[in-house]
Amino acid sequence: MIVSNRLPVDHVSGEGGTAEWRTSPGGLVAALEPVMRQRDGVWIGWPGLADQEFEPFEADGIDLIPVPLSAAEVEDYYEGFSNDTLWPLYHDVISPPSFHREWWEAYQRVNRRFADAALAVAAPNAIVWVHDYQLQLVPKMLRDARPDLIIGFFNHIPFPAYGIYSQLPWRRQIVDGLLGADVVGFQRVADGGNFARAVRRLRGYETRGNIISVPIDDAAAAIDGAAADADEPTAEAPMRHRSVGRRGHAIRTVLARPFPISIDAQEYQRLAADPSIRARAAEIREELGNPRVVMLGVDRLDYTKGIRHRMKAFGELLHDGAVSAEDVVLVQVASPSRERVDAYAQLRDEVEVMVSRINGDFSELGHPAIHYLHQGYPREEMVALYLAADIMLVTALRDGMNLVAKEYVASRTDQDGVLILSEFAGASDELRQALLVNPHDIDGLKAAIVQAMEMPRRERMRRMRTLRKRVLTHDVQRWSATFLDALTREDHHDPANRLDIPKRTVAAADYGE
Ligand SMILES: O=P(O)(O)OC[C@H]1O[C@H](O[C@H]2O[C@H](CO)[C@@H](O)[C@H](O)[C@H]2O)[C@H](O)[C@@H](O)[C@@H]1O
Numbered sequence: 142m143i144v145s146n147r148l149p150v151d152h153v154s155g156e157g158g159t160a161e162w163r164t165s166p167g168g169l170v171a172a173l174e175p176v177m178r179q180r181d182g183v184w185i186g187w188p189g190l191a192d193q194e195f196e197p198f199e200a201d202g203i204d205l206i207p208v209p210l211s212a213a214e215v216e217d218y219y220e221g222f223s224n225d226t227l228w229p230l231y232h233d234v235i236s237p238p239s240f241h242r243e244w245w246e247a248y249q250r251v252n253r254r255f256a257d258a259a260l261a262v263a264a265p266n267a268i269v270w271v272h273d274y275q276l277q278l279v280p281k282m283l284r285d286a287r288p289d290l291i292i293g294f295f296n297h298i299p300f301p302a303y304g305i306y307s308q309l310p311w312r313r314q315i316v317d318g319l320l321g322a323d324v325v326g327f328q329r330v331a332d333g334g335n336f337a338r339a340v341r342r343l344r345g346y347e348t349r350g351n352i353i354s355v356p357i358d359d360a361a362a363a364i365d366g367a368a369a370d371a372d373e374p375t376a377e378a379p380m381r382h383r384s385v386g387r388r389g390h391a392i393r394t395v396l397a398r399p400f401p402i403s404i405d406a407q408e409y410q411r412l413a414a415d416p417s418i419r420a421r422a423a424e425i426r427e428e429l430g431n432p433r434v435v436m437l438g439v440d441r442l443d444y445t446k447g448i449r450h451r452m453k454a455f456g457e458l459l460h461d462g463a464v465s466a467e468d469v470v471l472v473q474v475a476s477p478s479r480e481r482v483d484a485y486a487q488l489r490d491e492v493e494v495m496v497s498r499i500n501g502d503f504s505e506l507g508h509p510a511i512h513y514l515h516q517g518y519p520r521e522e523m524v525a526l527y528l529a530a531d532i533m534l535v536t537a538l539r540d541g542m543n544l545v546a547k548e549y550v551a552s553r554t555d556q557d558g559v560l561i562l563s564e565f566a567g568a569s570d571e572l573r574q575a576l577l578v579n580p581h582d583i584d585g586l587k588a589a590i591v592q593a594m595e596m597p598r599r600e601r602m603r604r605m606r607t608l609r610k611r612v613l614t615h616d617v618q619r620w621s622a623t624f625l626d627a628l629t630r631e632d633h634h635d636p637a638n639r640l641d642i643p644k645r646t647v648a649a650a651d652y653g654e
């Protein structure tokens with residue numbers, strides 16, 4: 142079972158009272174959807190609309206169980222605690238987080254509802270895989286109620302350094318919630334390190350490498366024992382990963398380590414070979430006026446993505462005369478996101494003022510410098526855009542992974558194109574042959590853009606070949622198999638749990654510590 146805030150489809154109301162199911166935004170759904178299509182299982186989540194109850198249904202071969210949210214819960218749990226407390230806090234306080242006790246109340250209540258929805262359908266010894274920061278209390282809720290379950294948790298966004306995390310008034314409850322899982326997965330080595338440190342500081346539990354020893358308290362042991370005595374199906378599986386700790390107490394171990402997420406790389410290759418998508422890519426270049434260089438940014442309109450930083454760099458290059466609007470264009474897809482959260486509404490205003498300033502100052506008749514698209518596009522159009530773009534700009538100030546970077550690479554079956562990638566995106570751990578940038582360093586970003594524009598084809602192809610090798614061999618199918626393998630393995634100390642991340646990155650994983 143998958144439990145995530147979002148279902149893969151959103152119920153969206155259209156004009157004239159019509160309504161339809163649409164693919165949900167964001168990388169979590171993009172990554173999990175192909176995994177679930179290939180497996181039997183149910184997906185529990187919110188259908189994206191307030192005050193609406195839906196019966197379980199099937200979409201694209203996946204069984205979905207909708208969890209309803211009231212309008213007040215959308216405000217307090219989703220927009221509030223999830224996206225105005227945890228999101229900015231976990232992304233290094235790029236925007237100041239708000240702390241409100243009533244949001245925390247709603248977060249607990251909604252986490253309980255998701256846990257109950259899972260408990261209602263979980264077979265004995267079922268595997269329940271909980272996802273992301275919106276549901277961090279669910280693992281403990283599940284474990285307390287049903288110790289027979291095999292519980293995994295994957296955090297799609299960064300886990301911050303302790304100095305930042307410790308601002309959270311409910312920091313202990315969240316750590317306890319996560320430690321209900323058998324395996325807690327993160328995107329980067331540094332995220333796992335930050336979590337282990339928070340556990341040590343807040344709970345004093347022993348952590349050795351990737352393994353955390355959680356003392357089993359009397360209450361938990363009693364529930365476990367009762368389950369074993371009751372001759373229920375759970376009797377076959379008393380608390381997993383249980384042993385005796387160094388001080389002689391009963392403990393259970395939790396494996397907390399990175400599992401960098403990926404994409405359905407074969408599907409992107411397949412789309413990139415589709416003649417109609419290739420024709421669309423050529424058409425896009427034509428529509429842009431056949432400029433020498435097409436640069437592309439694709440992001441949810443989120444302050445973590447560094448959209449303003451890349452526009453500033455491009456604006457300065459136009460100002461310096463290093464490029465002209467006739468020669469070089471920037472296409473920026475900024476898909477609508479969390480529009481009722483103040484910081485997002487403000488960002489939209491700031492970005493749109495920047496776009497009009499740059500276009501006002503530097504566009505030429507028939508040649509706008511920036512093509513700004515505040516819309517969400519289907520996957521086929523994404524691939525056409527990737528194929529049309531000479532340079533892909535991923536300049537996130539903080540990002541769990543950034544699947545767009547991997548999608549660009551997988552789509553470039555022609556081995557061409559340059560990826561400019563922020564070192565603050567999780568993808569930079571694996572995509573070392575990209576032009577890695579610090580997006581706060583505007584001069585460095587400008588230099589990378591110039592380097593990308595001037596890069597000889599041989600070098601472009603050499604870099605792209607290496608990038609493609611990594612993405613094609615480390616796709617989302619491998620990611621889910623690796624996670625589920627670790628989750629179902631009897632012994633957390635099994636050497637098969639070794640990390641599958643380039644060694645240089647493991648050594649240099651110092652962000653946030
Ligand atoms: O559900 P929304 O509030 O509309 O937001 C969309 C998703 O955004 C975040 O995605 C993250 O997951 C990606 C895949 O692991 C990762 O590449 C990216 O760096 C993350 O930002 C969020 O974590 C999801 O829960 C949201 O559904």
Ligand SMILES: O=c1ccn([C@@H]2O[C@H](COP(=O)(O)OP(=O)(O)O)[C@@H](O)[C@H]2O)c(=O)[nH]1
Pocket residue numbers: 166167168169171439440441474476516517518519520523542543544545546548
């Ligand atoms: O108009 C759009 C914009 C984005 N995406 C997809 O949304 C996902 C974004 O994931 P990423 O990990 O880059 O960031 P997130 O939005 O999850 O933070 C990627 O699969 C994009 O292809 C899309 O399908 N249409």
